[in-house]
Amino acid sequence: MGEEALPLPSPGRCIYGYGLFILSNCLLIMYFISLIPDHLLDDFGLSYVPSKYWYIAIPTFLSTLIFVFGFIIYPSIVMLLTEPMESIHLFTDNFSNQKCNLIPDRGDISSIYDIPVEITTKMHYYRPEIA
Structure with a gap:
């Protein structure tokens, strides 16, 4: 079995923390x-x-490098690795829990469900003025 990621102190964490x-x-x-x-x-x-x-x-060079990586390079890598909508890797199986109505019926906390990729992509990236 694989190791669990526990927040407990371990020898490796202690050595890196001290260093x-x-x-x-x-x-x-x-x-x-x-x-x-x-x-x-x-x-x-x-x-x-x-x-x-x-x-x-x-320090100025390092802070600029961190800023450029965090706000330009890393999001660019994520966008390059994002699968297109027609990809065969975007599918649902029998274990997915999808709900058609995204608005909860009652005022309490709704149950956990998977939001389809098409809906999240349209919410985040769809711009009607471009299409």
Whole structure:
């Protein structure tokens, strides 16, 4: 049987968590060192530190990279991997629980059911002014 994904601590999670904790603390200390003027660093004997430019450029570059990936590249990959409406991979079987009326009859919480792909696609992607 496969392993269950439990939220309990495991040795792997502890090791990765500790490593990320140490890395983030080192980066925070390096950032605080970048705020200290150069003449004070020379007094402490720290003569070799990276240029102040890189303390600003690297986080800016990384945040821009995360933004571009999260809002442009990842949705583009999802759209490329989406099956067309005529695909044989979009089907229903005997185990699907579909309900024709999407509006619940009563005011309470309705039961769980599968919404057909055609309806969700029309709700999200259909634009009458284009068609």
